[in-house]
Amino acid sequence: MIDRARIWLLIFMAVVFITTGCDRRGPDGEQVDPREKIVIKFSHVVAEDTPKGQAARRFARLVQERTGGRVEVQVFPNSVLYKDGEEMDALQQGAVQIIAPTTSKLSCLAPQWQLLDLPYLFENEEQVHQALDGEIGKKLFATLEPHNIHPLAFWDNGFKQMTNSKRPLVHPRDFAGLTFRVMINSQVLEEQFRSLGANATQMPFSDVYGALSRNQVDGQENTMSNIYSQRFYQVQPYMTVSNHGYMGYVVLTNATFWRSLPPDIREIIEKTLAEVTWWEREQAARLNDKNFRQIKESGKVHVHIQTEGERAEWQAALEPLYQKFRPIIGAELLDEAFRLKGSPAAGS
Template sequence: MITTGCDRRGPDGEQVDPREKIVIKFSHVVAEDTPKGQAARRFARLVEERTGGRVEVQVFPNSVLYKDGEELDALQKGAVQIIAPTTSKLSSLAPQWQLLDLPYLFENEEQVHKALDGELGKKLFATLEPYNIYPLAFWDNGFKQITNSKRPVVHPEDFKGLTFRVMINSKVLEEQFHSLGADTIQMPFSDVYDALSKGQVDGQENTVSNIYSQRFYETQPYLTVSNHGYMGYVVLINKKFWFSLPSDIRKVIEETMAEVTLWEREQAAKLNRKNFEKIKSSGEVKIHIQTPSERDEWQAVFAHLYQQFRSVIGNELIEEALRTKRTLP
């Protein structure tokens, strides 16, 4: 959004007058004290400082403006200028993004960063070109864990008869739980706490920082630390708006985003560790940490997903991810 009396508007593809004040709406769906929430605020502050107030980034957390099922449409239409959805949400535009939902695709953040900062990330970004979206960065959330209200889930058969919330737009995530004998319900992130507290679903998968900040652990007495899947975000800006900005403003945004991205990744790791200790100390949750042999059991159940979705995701992308994984410990 451009705040000015002039008729020329950035989102319409016209060049923004360098003298105009530029207001950027940054909408996201998680709490302010999560890695994404903290990074969005830091980015906003630094951009305003470094542009001498010419750019104001207004951050709207916790689905205040749009739910995660609405964000992409709002971005494409120019109702907001920046969003940072989970990678799974992009599957509604490009099914190749379901690659990152494959269980046990990566084993640690180092593998993730090498892949997404390299050729794999470029290829995924390229799938968004037709949709009036310009990608700015990959941000971390962390690795996902399993919570539920019924019983410990240690072995694959423990999932049978349970119902799990899954993120919208990803068939891989649905089939992941179906492989374990569980049922699934797709649901926006903002609805999950109510669904858990009312027993509409038995459990969910998420990072520790989300489990803690959204208070999921208060309704979920069982937590399995499985690290079975990576959850990350893609920071996206409306493409027409982006190329309407003066070049010096784009440079500040790009440089600041690169700096904040490194900071965000460090914060994500720290916050997940810190929040895990808080959940432990709450005394409300029985925690099981997956052993290597249990991991092997889960991986055996999930192995068919790589073949099942190869034609949807693309053989080239899957092999690129696996090559990256093999080159790092």
């Protein structure tokens, strides 16, 4: 007859096996105490093979390696958890711990973020990075802290191009009567299309392909990597390479959650994000170039590359936006952006 001590030992071993699973070792083979493990849900709305998708996976892998398995970052791409209009609430409520929305979507919290939606504000990625890694970025970050949001990094997507199903977009008059999807929360983007004579309708990113394929909207603006990965080019026969606006992401975490992390974990996450940010920016540039070639080679799209003269026409049509949004965005931010650009402030 088995004595009572052995019975209790067998019960204890069974409970340990059930609660810890078959193998709870970290990536380095060391045992990880499940009670100490930190799980971070990272939700985003684009495909895994985009710059953001690849960077999120790289960040997750490096954090798990560098914390010896104490931190597990679970990445949920393609709106599988939350759509554009849902992820901000999910972050603030603690349902997810990290998101990386486009800068446009932050204007619902602070109108200053619409600065980055202004067309032709930046001429290249170098100007963008000078702004976001400098005083402009610091001032924009500061607007989020009152909302229980702690910003961590700026990631690139790239410059946007115009696509549509009706005709080539060469001159501003070519936009007349067309309807374009725009990202949620940005008045600047809506006014951008109205200034060109088109209509604008807000729509979550996950709904765009369906709307384009069913002709519910005529066109959209996006980076090459999104146009390719979301197959927009298959249902949009016209594309103008205009580089008219920058699209970037802000990696955000819940501030309460961030403060609850041990200092050593916060340090690892910050250092890893800084490293991944530089990698992501390089990857975004390479991937946009590669996807542009693939779009052209598909034979499905008539590609028009904007000339300097045409760019000047579009800029003239869109110039009133600077004056209209100057008091909303703030003269200080707008003037700083133009100082970096090396040109007089528009709308002053």
